[in-house]
Amino acid sequence: MIIKTKKDIPASEITDPLVFNNRRKIIKAILAGAVTGIGISPVSAANNSIAWPDLPRGDGSAGLLTPTPAELVKNYTNYYEFAFNKQDSARLAQNLRTDSWTIEIGGEVENPGIYYLEDVLRQQTLQEYIYRFRCVEGWSMVVPWVGFPLSCLLKFVKPLSGALFVKFTAVHQPEVMPKQRRNAMLEWPYVEGLRMDEAMHPLTILAVGMYGSILPKQNGAPLRLVVPWKYGFKSIKAVVKIELVRRPPVTSWCQFAPHEYGFYSNVNPAVAHPRWSQSSERQLGSGFFTPRRKTELFNGYGEQVASLYRDMDLRHFF
Amino acid sequence: MIFKIDNLRTKCIVGGLIPLLWLSIDIAFDNLGANPIYALHVRLGDWSLRFLCLTLAITPIQTMTNWRGMADYRQLFGMYAFFYATLHVLAYLVIDHALVWHMIGIDIIESPYIWFGVLAYIIVFLLALTSSKWAKKRMGKSWKKLHRFIYLAAIAAVIHYFWQLKGNLAEPLFYAIMVFLLLVFRILVWVKNRQLNKAMAPTARRVLTLAEEQSEIPETIHKQH
Numbered sequence: 001m002i003i004k005t006k007k008d009i010p011a012s013e014i015t016d017p018l019v020f021n022n023r024r025k026i027i028k029a030i031l032a033g034a035v036t037g038i039g040i041s042p043v044s045a046a047n048n049s050i051a052w053p054d055l056p057r058g059d060g061s062a063g064l065l066t067p068t069p070a071e072l073v074k075n076y077t078n079y080y081e082f083a084f085n086k087q088d089s090a091r092l093a094q095n096l097r098t099d100s101w102t103i104e105i106g107g108e109v110e111n112p113g114i115y116y117l118e119d120v121l122r123q124q125t126l127q128e129y130i131y132r133f134r135c136v137e138g139w140s141m142v143v144p145w146v147g148f149p150l151s152c153l154l155k156f157v158k159p160l161s162g163a164l165f166v167k168f169t170a171v172h173q174p175e176v177m178p179k180q181r182r183n184a185m186l187e188w189p190y191v192e193g194l195r196m197d198e199a200m201h202p203l204t205i206l207a208v209g210m211y212g213s214i215l216p217k218q219n220g221a222p223l224r225l226v227v228p229w230k231y232g233f234k235s236i237k238a239v240v241k242i243e244l245v246r247r248p249p250v251t252s253w254c255q256f257a258p259h260e261y262g263f264y265s266n267v268n269p270a271v272a273h274p275r276w277s278q279s280s281e282r283q284l285g286s287g288f289f290t291p292r293r294k295t296e297l298f299n300g301y302g303e304q305v306a307s308l309y310r311d312m313d314l315r316h317f318f
Numbered sequence: 319m320i321f322k323i324d325n326l327r328t329k330c331i332v333g334g335l336i337p338l339l340w341l342s343i344d345i346a347f348d349n350l351g352a353n354p355i356y357a358l359h360v361r362l363g364d365w366s367l368r369f370l371c372l373t374l375a376i377t378p379i380q381t382m383t384n385w386r387g388m389a390d391y392r393q394l395f396g397m398y399a400f401f402y403a404t405l406h407v408l409a410y411l412v413i414d415h416a417l418v419w420h421m422i423g424i425d426i427i428e429s430p431y432i433w434f435g436v437l438a439y440i441i442v443f444l445l446a447l448t449s450s451k452w453a454k455k456r457m458g459k460s461w462k463k464l465h466r467f468i469y470l471a472a473i474a475a476v477i478h479y480f481w482q483l484k485g486n487l488a489e490p491l492f493y494a495i496m497v498f499l500l501l502v503f504r505i506l507v508w509v510k511n512r513q514l515n516k517a518m519a520p521t522a523r524r525v526l527t528l529a530e531e532q533s534e535i536p537e538t539i540h541k542q543h
């Protein structure tokens with residue numbers, strides 16, 4: 001296969017020096033991470049060396065939200081490729097190899113190809129997006145992601161008229177991912193999907209960092225999807241392939257338990273998971289005796305996204 | 319309740335408090351991870367289930383080892399299962415849900431796995447209420463019948479564990495197998511006793527009549543039958 005390099009990507013029209021610098025910094029950061037193996041140190045040792053202190057805020061990123069302490073976010077994450085519990089996931093994820101990361105973009109697009117992450121990032125304007133994140137397990141947090149709208153990347157590869165859905169595939173590294181090695185539980189690699197209009201929505205981003213630093217491995221380094229109005233498992237980590245397709249992709253959780261995890265998986269307190277309520281959530285960082293937060297429809301982003309689902313029965317399309 | 323204070327008994331009483339002490343230390347040193355409320359709540363549930371299994375294991379151990387006088391331990395561990403279940407429920411109501419009753423209501427109604435927890439708790443609660451020697455004496459035969467429901471409590475607790483599962487099958491599976499084996503053991507013993515009774519009954523009768531004919535049977539045996 002042909003690996004497209006810098007030359008194939010037209011020089012960006014963006015000239016804003018601040019943005020340019022930011023981009024240079026993140027590329028350096030990611031390269032440095034790849035070369036020196038940043039993140040191999042214990043999970044709690046933050047990769048604070050690389051920071052983007054004053055990134056511009058992205059669209060729809062509510063300024064009122066207070067981010068959850070970074071340490072909690074780094075230590076409370078599901079990563080079933082590594083382990084079925086959060087402690088082991090965060091520990092074992094440090095073995096992930098993120099060097100010279102490429103993203104294959106294919107399907108119904110004009111510009112298919114395999115792109116180096118650094119080249120993709122050269123094209124994009126990084127911004128900070130402070131989003132609520134609600135896990136289907138009933139807990140939530142607020143994360144300041146560093147990333148860019150997925151729509152910017154999709155526009156760049158030029159979707160064709162047959163592109164009705166987007167299929168995302170995560171990395172396959174059975175050597176370091178024990179559950180992939182053992183074919184445990186889900187079909188690996190992990191697959192997620194969005195409808196085209198969801199993918200093009202300005203709230204939908206691809207993230208490369210959080211808290212002003214590059215993404216920790218357990219949080220989806222080097223590139224992950226973030227869809228803030230859907231349950232967390234839709235926000236696939238360590239993406240290696242993005243395909244634009246005609247039919248809804250069979251996503252991993254939907255395939256594993258179709259009656260429990262639908263394709264849409266929009267946050268919705270009125271639609272309980274078959275085994276547990278989704279009416280409330282425990283916010284990470286809140287103290288004992290603090291009431292749980294009432295879960296909001298579309299995780300509080302209804303104003304921006306409700307129109308995508310105007311005539312749909314959300315109970316049926318859960 | 320009168321406890322004969324002996325060494326093992328004291329050890330068991332103190333031992334049953336160690337998980338609580340350990341949990342308190344972890345709370346004090348902020349050792350419960352990124353979601354301490356959940357960790358605390360779930361650990362109490364785990365200990366309740368462990369004591370429940372221990373309680374069920376007493377009778378089989380007694381049968382296999384011919385060690386008498388274990389009924390006291392069965393009661394003690396049963397009370398600890400109740401104790402940790404109570405803390406588990408209190409953690410849920412007070413620490414996690416901060417006594418916001420309408421949210422608790424919705425949560426319980428919409429979470430089938432909790433229904434089984436509630437069933438298990440109601441049973442354990444009733445058994446704890448009637449666990450004293452005094453109650454045992456007063457209730458006579460129905461006490462035994464009631465206290466057999468501990469098996470139902472254990473099964474409900476295992477279902478409760480299984481049904482909230484998000485990933486790790488290994489642990490609930492371990493408890494499911496434990497409870498299953500303990501139940502099978504009891505059923506086997508019950509079947510064996512029944513067969514033995516059936517098989518032995520005619521023989522016993524014949525021995526008695528024979529003995530009677532020969533007037534060799536002491537009064538006491540007659541009285542027993």
Ligand code: HEM
Pocket residue numbers: 360361363364366367370403406407410432434435436437438439442475478479482
């Ligand atoms: C004898 C009674 C009970 C026992 C033995 C028991 C045991 C357990 C166990 C073993 C767990 C799982 C722990 C783990 O994941 O490691 C658990 C979780 C839980 N229990 Fe119970 N439980 C009982 C009663 C109840 C009751 C009455 C309620 C609620 C009113 C309750 C609510 C919960 C909740 C909310 C969870 C956490 C589920 C999750 O989100 O993962 N339990 N319990």
